[in-house]
Amino acid sequence: MEFNSEFKFESLNKLFEKSFKENWDRPALSNYKGATLAYRDVAMRIAMLHVAFRVCGLRKGDKVAICARNQANWGVVFLSALTYGAVAVPILHEFKAGNIHYLVNHSDAAVLFTDEAIWDNLQESEMPRLAAAVQINNFKLLSSRSNRITRTREHFNELFGRTYPNEFTPDDIHYYEDSADELALINYTSGTSGFSKGVMIPYRALSSNVQFARLAEPQMDKESNVVSMLPSAHMYGLMYEFIFEMTIGAHVHFLTRVPSPKVIMQAFSDIHPGIIIAVPLIIEKIYKSKLKPVIDKNKLFFKIPGLDKVLMKKIHDELYKTFGGAFEEVILGGAAFNPEVEDFFHRVGFPYTVGYGMTEGAPIFAYAHWNEAKVGSCGKAAPWNQLKINSEDPQNIPGEVLVKGPNVFMGYFKNAEATADSFTKDGWFRTGDIGVIDSDGYLFLRGRSKCMILGPSGQNIYPEEIEAVINNVTYVVDSLVVEEDGKLTALIYPDYHQAELDGMTSEALEARFQADLPEINKLLPGYAQVKKIEFMPEDFERTPKKSIKRYLYQRN
16 A cells, blocks of 8 residues: 555544434444444444433533443444544543442543452442443443432433434534544553553544555445454553444444354354454463464475365365355454564464554554465554654664654643653654664564663563464463673463363473473573573553563563
8 A cells, every 4th residue: 555645634523423313223232142233222322322412511722531331332332422523531430449440530531431350349438529420331420429410310301301302313423523633532551561551542533544544454444343352441442443443334243242262253154254353362371272273283285285275275264164255354453463473463464463553643554455465564554654763774783663643642641840851852662672674665673662671782672472382382372571780580471271271281281391391491582581481370460452561570
């Protein structure tokens, strides 16, 4: 794809308005294996909430927090906030109660929409400025600090009837018209290197991502289906599994449950999505549990000329069918893709691509269609974006990835110092990622600058590259390499359950890993040798993108 035109802002809320009017009777949001809302149903619920917002005194620019599991009404509330002129504040439902209290307070949220189970663990007294809390699945009032709010909920339907005495029709939809540099939402990161920051995302960032998606995936239209399996509170899933789809009249299916590989594969089989948005961990799990054992048992056959192509074609066809059989490509993002797994998927011709982005880009920075992608790369600069490497030789010497574009955020909410630190003097956003850009403009990431370890002779050691080697070892679920007393230690979370099914005790499994260490080190440079292995009794704590929260495990 080549993009030469300048970015032209389109009002996101007007795109929603147009889509709702044109797709009135079409399905919009479904809870997987549950109820479906047509665009007219969503529009009516939005209108009801707008009436309640107005009567209760919610002002344009006030904050509306959403902390709940993925579900149809999550989408309804988010759309209601933006199309009213309020600022949405998505909060990951898996956060601990103390973190939720902090984010509600820090964002100055006026109202919180949440699940009853989450609310039961919260303390109303810890959120003194919160005017109301509402149960998201049925809009029941959980808490109110105003008689006006309480009365409004009691007369919810009556107020709606007065506002729209005749039948609610497409002609009744008139959404708030946003402007380019206006704040649309505050998205709190839960990064691998520190505590959450409130990323202020303007409408221009959302608009540019929507326009990019239209260009990148032109096959997506009102007939398309999408499975929403990533957290809606995270920018990656929010943008490409929901916002974009709502602007084109597509049908979004929320999983509403823990997205295990089994549940995801069943959903793909039932729904036949037109595009699949995923994090690498999902694909890697499928590879390690379903494909690698078959490949290892049939290595000899893969070496026979002719037969290897037949086997690869069969694997490709089975994979395509497993993912629903109707998708253009699988777009992976949010974390590094294991090189061995990526190489295999490339060799079988599976239509995947790896993109690059951050919450601060709402989220896209780089992308290439699967048939234009390069193995190991995460694509070229996305439309209207500029990428450069802060290095004297950007093609060969890794440096920090810098970005400019309409999708770059406004800054961190109530954190001027962090905002200033994130931009160069001439306005480039400092991603904190390290990489190179080849002569064709493809970006190759090496790791996070904060994760880089300085070797004994000044070499730059990127722990992600070592972890990719370790993660290819049988029975390794995931690993993390840390520096300890000037040496490298590998923290490994083994697949104890699978080992037990294979007749191996946990002690025998750990002894096997220790015996494998010399073989692992043979694949690593001399300055990046792992000296010690430690075993994790349970999985690492992770971000919404399923990346490990590295800062929790640092030793030095």
